[in-house]
Amino acid sequence: MSTCLAELKDIGIRFGDRQLLSNINMPLHRGEIVTLIGPNGSGKSTLIRTLLGLQTPTSGEVVRHSELRIGYMPQKLHIDPTLPLTVKHFLGLVRGVDKREIRPTLEKIGIPHLENSQVQVLSGGETQRLLLARALLNRPNLLVLDEPVQGVDVNGQVELYNLIASIRDELNCGVLMISHDLHLVMAQTDTVVCINQHVCCSGSPQHVKGHPAYQALFGVPGAAESIAIYAHSHDHVHDDSGEVVEEGHVHSASCQHHH
Numbered sequence: 001m002s003t004c005l006a007e008l009k010d011i012g013i014r015f016g017d018r019q020l021l022s023n024i025n026m027p028l029h030r031g032e033i034v035t036l037i038g039p040n041g042s043g044k045s046t047l048i049r050t051l052l053g054l055q056t057p058t059s060g061e062v063v064r065h066s067e068l069r070i071g072y073m074p075q076k077l078h079i080d081p082t083l084p085l086t087v088k089h090f091l092g093l094v095r096g097v098d099k100r101e102i103r104p105t106l107e108k109i110g111i112p113h114l115e116n117s118q119v120q121v122l123s124g125g126e127t128q129r130l131l132l133a134r135a136l137l138n139r140p141n142l143l144v145l146d147e148p149v150q151g152v153d154v155n156g157q158v159e160l161y162n163l164i165a166s167i168r169d170e171l172n173c174g175v176l177m178i179s180h181d182l183h184l185v186m187a188q189t190d191t192v193v194c195i196n197q198h199v200c201c202s203g204s205p206q207h208v209k210g211h212p213a214y215q216a217l218f219g220v221p222g223a224a225e226s227i228a229i230y231a232h233s234h235d236h237v238h239d240d241s242g243e244v245v246e247e248g249h250v251h252s253a254s255c256q257h258h259h
């Protein structure tokens with residue numbers, strides 16, 4: 001069994017009268033990519049903040065391995081747009097950073113040519129790579145990524161997920177990330193944890209995709225395609241089973257009569 005880097009144990013979080021999260025159990029291992037999925041406002045970021053020690057849980061505890069080193073990638077980069085700041089200087093601001101690591105890290109992330117660019121002019125995808133580079137600078141063994149593909153187009157999202165998986169392979173680090181699209185991230189995820197107040201279901205992406213609790217929250221896979229069939233311009237109609245029949249000959253499944 002690979003090293004357990006950190007574990008959320010029976011975490012509960014209450015804000016005033018509102019119980020946001022209950023009984024969350026989540027171990028994070030070296031070499032494993034865990035994707036957290038859940039509706040808006042379900043507490044994904046709050047759970048990540050709890051792991052980082054920025055949010056105190058109302059109940060339960062976070063157990064951390066003595067050698068745990070977290071590299072954190074926040075949802076967004078907040079920088080004063082009037083402040084001149086190059087990529088190199090931005091990364092140099094990381095506390096305790098060895099500046100010789102900056103260039104190789106940019107190379108690993110695929111943006112060495114942006115070293116002297118202003119951070120404010122970077123595209124969505126470049127900004128996400130910069131944040132990923134920053135998370136990697138202190139040689140983490142656990143990467144925590146809050147919506148790493150935000151603001152990136154679909155092809156760019158696939159590339160970023162592939163990059164995250166190759167970083168995991170190279171460093172054998174653990175990865176915890178939030179995603180809004182299980183299908184895009186499926187190939188690169190070992191374990192999915194679906195939360196909505198509590199852990200609704202968890203396991204392999206295939207298992208979670210087929211789980212009724214996941215489907216109740218995110219819809220049944222393929223439903224969108226079947227809606228598309230009914231949205232096209234009709235010169236025919238469908239019976240209850242979806243078969244095409246001539247117009248005027250539609251009967252419900254319970255219809256008993258014959259022609």
Ligand SMILES: Nc1ncnc2c1ncn2[C@@H]1O[C@H](COP(=O)(O)OP(=O)(O)OP(=O)(O)O)[C@@H](O)[C@H]1O
Pocket residue numbers: 015020038039040041042043044045046047
């Ligand atoms: N310190 C706080 N005090 C009160 N309520 C809070 C606090 N922090 C978060 N919340 C509330 O908890 C809920 C969960 O927020 P959180 O950002 O964790 O959700 P999320 O699952 O990450 O959402 P999204 O998918 O929209 O990013 C929100 O309704 C938020 O307003």
